[in-house]
Amino acid sequence: MKSLSLTIILLIILTSCISRDNISYEYPEDPRIKRKMRAGKMFSKNNEDLVVFGNKGTIKAKEQNFTKQEISHEIQNTNQNTDFPINKYLWRASLEIVSEKFPISLMDNYAGILATDWTTLNNDKNTRYKINVLVKGKELNNKNLIISVFKQKKDDANWDNVTLVDKKYTKIYKDKILSKARSVVGNQ
Amino acid sequence: MKKLNKSLISAFSILTLLNIENVLAAQTNHSYRNMGFTQAPVVTIGGFSEFAGSKVSQESIFEKANLPDAAQATSYDGTKNRNTSGTQFANDTEVHVKVNGISDLGLKYGAIIELEANSTYDSDNQDLNADKAYIFTESYFGKAEFGNNIGASQKMKIGAESIARGAGGINGEYLNYINLPMLAHTDYYAQSGTDAFVLNGGSVSEVKLPRFILIPQHPTGHGGFAKGYNNLMFECDQNGNGIIGDGTIDGLVSVGIGTVSDEEVCYMARDGVDYRLNLDTTEDATKISYYSPKVLGFQVGISYTPDTGDTGTSSYNTGSVNNNIEEILDWGMTYINSINNIGLALSVTGQQGKYEEYRPGYSSREDLTSIEYGASLTYFGLTVAGSIGNWGDSLYEKSVNQTGTSDTVNMYSRDYAQAQALLESRATDYDDLTNYQKFDDAKYYTLGLAYEFGPFSISGTSFSSEFQENEFSAFSVGADYKLAKGLMPYVEVTTFKFESNQPVGTEITAASVTENVIKDNEGHVILMGILLNF
Numbered sequence: 001m002k003s004l005s006l007t008i009i010l011l012i013i014l015t016s017c018i019s020r021d022n023i024s025y026e027y028p029e030d031p032r033i034k035r036k037m038r039a040g041k042m043f044s045k046n047n048e049d050l051v052v053f054g055n056k057g058t059i060k061a062k063e064q065n066f067t068k069q070e071i072s073h074e075i076q077n078t079n080q081n082t083d084f085p086i087n088k089y090l091w092r093a094s095l096e097i098v099s100e101k102f103p104i105s106l107m108d109n110y111a112g113i114l115a116t117d118w119t120t121l122n123n124d125k126n127t128r129y130k131i132n133v134l135v136k137g138k139e140l141n142n143k144n145l146i147i148s149v150f151k152q153k154k155d156d157a158n159w160d161n162v163t164l165v166d167k168k169y170t171k172i173y174k175d176k177i178l179s180k181a182r183s184v185v186g187n188q
Numbered sequence: 189m190k191k192l193n194k195s196l197i198s199a200f201s202i203l204t205l206l207n208i209e210n211v212l213a214a215q216t217n218h219s220y221r222n223m224g225f226t227q228a229p230v231v232t233i234g235g236f237s238e239f240a241g242s243k244v245s246q247e248s249i250f251e252k253a254n255l256p257d258a259a260q261a262t263s264y265d266g267t268k269n270r271n272t273s274g275t276q277f278a279n280d281t282e283v284h285v286k287v288n289g290i291s292d293l294g295l296k297y298g299a300i301i302e303l304e305a306n307s308t309y310d311s312d313n314q315d316l317n318a319d320k321a322y323i324f325t326e327s328y329f330g331k332a333e334f335g336n337n338i339g340a341s342q343k344m345k346i347g348a349e350s351i352a353r354g355a356g357g358i359n360g361e362y363l364n365y366i367n368l369p370m371l372a373h374t375d376y377y378a379q380s381g382t383d384a385f386v387l388n389g390g391s392v393s394e395v396k397l398p399r400f401i402l403i404p405q406h407p408t409g410h411g412g413f414a415k416g417y418n419n420l421m422f423e424c425d426q427n428g429n430g431i432i433g434d435g436t437i438d439g440l441v442s443v444g445i446g447t448v449s450d451e452e453v454c455y456m457a458r459d460g461v462d463y464r465l466n467l468d469t470t471e472d473a474t475k476i477s478y479y480s481p482k483v484l485g486f487q488v489g490i491s492y493t494p495d496t497g498d499t500g501t502s503s504y505n506t507g508s509v510n511n512n513i514e515e516i517l518d519w520g521m522t523y524i525n526s527i528n529n530i531g532l533a534l535s536v537t538g539q540q541g542k543y544e545e546y547r548p549g550y551s552s553r554e555d556l557t558s559i560e561y562g563a564s565l566t567y568f569g570l571t572v573a574g575s576i577g578n579w580g581d582s583l584y585e586k587s588v589n590q591t592g593t594s595d596t597v598n599m600y601s602r603d604y605a606q607a608q609a610l611l612e613s614r615a616t617d618y619d620d621l622t623n624y625q626k627f628d629d630a631k632y633y634t635l636g637l638a639y640e641f642g643p644f645s646i647s648g649t650s651f652s653s654e655f656q657e658n659e660f661s662a663f664s665v666g667a668d669y670k671l672a673k674g675l676m677p678y679v680e681v682t683t684f685k686f687e688s689n690q691p692v693g694t695e696i697t698a699a700s701v702t703e704n705v706i707k708d709n710e711g712h713v714i715l716m717g718i719l720l721n722f
C-alpha cells in the first residue's frame with residue numbers, strides 16, 4: 001500500500017512536469033453505464049443527457065475562462081463546443097495554414113478531413129505537393145493531428161506516377177499548425 | 189493493519205490536500221479579483237429502461253415447483269421455486285439526475301443521483317430509492333467522489349466482462365434466472381426404518397453448504413462475496429429467531445443438534461452458512477474515491493470505505509451491528525494507449541480490508557485481500573480481453589475457534605479430508621490445528637473475444653472460478669444491434685455449470701449412498717431484450 005501512495009505522489013509530480021499533450025482528463029466510468037451507452041442517448045447526438053435547467057454553454061464558457069487564467073490546461077482536453085466533434089483550434093489552424101499556399105479540394109469539418117489539390121511550391125516547377133490533414137478527437141494534442149504531405153516529380157512533360165511522402169514538409173506543416181492552434185488558445 | 193492505516197492516511201491526506209488546495213486557490217482568486225464566485229449550474233436527466241424475456245434450462249430437480257430443500261419434520265414442502273423453466277419477463281429502469289457546475293477557477297463539481305424506478309426491489313434488494321448518489325469534484329489534479337458509488341477497482345478493472353455484449357455476458361444478468369446448488373433434504377434427513385443415510389453425527393453442521401464465485405469481481409464488488417444457497421431451515425431473523433413455521437428451528441433440532449435455543453442455532457447456522465455475512469450490497473457502500481488524470485496513458489484510482497454496513501444515511505449506519513468489512517482500500521491502476529490502430533489496455537486492481545467480528549468467541553474470518561490482473565487488445569473492431577483474479581483466503585473462516593467450544597464451524601476453513609482429520613483430533617491441543625492444510629486461494633479467470641462492425645456487436649465471454657473447491661464455469665455468447673439512437677435490442681445465450689465440493693467417506697454414515705448430498709445444477713439461459721437509453 002505504501003507503494004500505491006508513492007505512485008499517486010509520483011503521478012501528481014508527473015502531471016506538473018510532463019508536456020500538456022500527454023495529460024488527459026478522462027475518468028473511468030461505471031461499466032454498467034458504459035454498456036448502456038453503446039446504445040447512444042435518445043436526446044442528443046453527443047450521447048448527453050437532456051438539459052432541464054441551465055445552459056451547457058455557460059459551463060463551456062467557464063472552462064474557456066479557466067484556461068485563460070492559466071490555472072489549468074483543461075480546455076485543451078475538452079472541446080468548447082460539444083456539437084463540434086473535433087478540436088476547433090486544430091481545425092481552424094489547419095485551414096489557415098494549409099490554405100495559404102494550397103487550393104483546398106475537400107473539406108469536412110465534422111469528420112475533420114482536409115485535402116488539397118496538387119500544387120508547386122517555391123518556384124520549383126518540377127515538384128508538386130499535396131496535403132491531407134485529419135483532425136480527430138476533442139483534445140488539442142499532437143496525436144489528434146495526422147498530416148501527410150505528398151510529392152510527385154516531373155518526368156519529362158508528365159508527372160511521375162510515384163507519389164512519396166515528403167517528411168520534411170510534413171513535419172514543418174504539422175509544427176506550424178500545432179503552434180498556430182496553441183497560440184490561439186493562449187491569446188484568448 | 190498499522191501499515192495499512194499509515195498508507196490510508198497518506199493516500200487520503202493527498203486527496204484532501206488536493207481539494208483544499210483547489211478551494212483555497214479559488215477563494216484567493218475570488219477576493220483578489222473581486223469577482224463573484226458564481227456557478228453555472230446545469231441539471232440534466234437521463235436514464236434507461238430495459239426489458240428482457242428469458243427461457244431457462246436447468247437440472248430437472250431445480251425446475252420443479254418446489255426446491256429440494258424440504259424439511260420433512262416441519263411438513264414443509266420446500267421453498268417455492270422462483271426460477272422454473274418457464275418463460276419469464278423482467279424489467280429494470282433507472283432515472284439519473286445530474287447536477288453540474290463550474291467555479292470561476294474551473295473547479296468542476298456536481299452530484300449524480302441514480303434513482304431506481306422499478307415496480308419491485310432490484311437484485312440487491314434496493315427498493316424504490318436511489319441506486320447511487322454521490323458528489324464529485326474535478327480539477328487539474330484529478331477527480332474526487334464522495335458518497336454511494338462503486339469503487340475504483342470496479343471502475344478500472346479490465347477483463348472479458350468489459351467487452352461482453354448482449355445482456356452483459358459473464359457479468360451475471362443470467363444468474364437471476366437460475367438456482368444455486370443446495371443441500372437436498374430428502375437425502376440427508378434421517379428416517380428411521382428406511383435406507384436413507386444420515387450425516388456424521390446426524391448433524392448438518394458437518395456439511396459445508398457450497399459457495400461460488402459467480403461474477404468476475406473483487407469480494408465486495410458487484411455481486412458481493414461468494415454466494416451459496418441457504419437452506420431455509422437455517423434462516424434466522426435479526427433477533428436470532430428461526431423464521432420457519434411457528435418460529436422454531438424444528439428441522440435442525442430434529443436432526444440431532446439437541447436442545448439448544450433458537451438463538452444459538454441461529455448463530456451456529458450463521459457460522460456455518462454465512463447467513464449474516466452481509467456483503468451483497470456493499471458495492472455502493474458510502475466511500476470517497478480519487479482518480480488521477482491520465483498521464484502518458486497511466487491512471488490510478490483509490491477508494492476508501494470505512495464500513496461496508498454504511499450504505500446510506502447516518503441513521504442506518506451499522507457500526508458493529510453486523511459482521512461487515514471495515515477500512516476497505518479499493519484501488520486500481522491502468523495503462524491505456526493506442527498505437528497504429530492497435531489499442532492496448534492493462535489493469536491491476538485490488539481490495540484490502542479488515543473483517544469486523546460480529547460476536548467474539550464465535551468463528552472469525554480472515555481479512556480481505558484480493559487482486560486482479562486484466563488486459564485487452566483491440567485491432568480495428570476486434571477485441572480480445574482476459575483477466576486473472578485471486579481472492580487469496582479473503583473472508584475465509586479462521587481455522588481455530590477462539591473459545592474452543594466447538595470446532596464444527598471451522599469446517600469452512602479446510603477441505604473435507606482435512607476437516608475430518610481435525611474432527612478426529614478434537615482432544616488434542618488446539619494450537620496444533622493450525623498445521624492442517626487450508627483451502628487453496630479462491631480464484632477466477634476470464635477470457636473473451638468481441639467484434640464490432642457498425643451498429644452490430646457480438647461477443648463470446650467465458651468465466652471459471654474456484655472457491656473452496658467449489659467450481660463454477662460459464663460461457664456466454666451475446667449480440668446487440670443499435671437499432672436507433674438510444675435503442676438497442678439484444679440476444680444472449682449462456683451455459684453454466686456448478687461442481688460442488690461433495691462430502692465424502694466418513695461424513696456420510698451409510699456406505700450405500702451413491703447420490704451427491706449437494707445437488708449441483710447446470711444448463712443454459714437464453715435472454716432476449718431491448719434496452720432504451722435516454
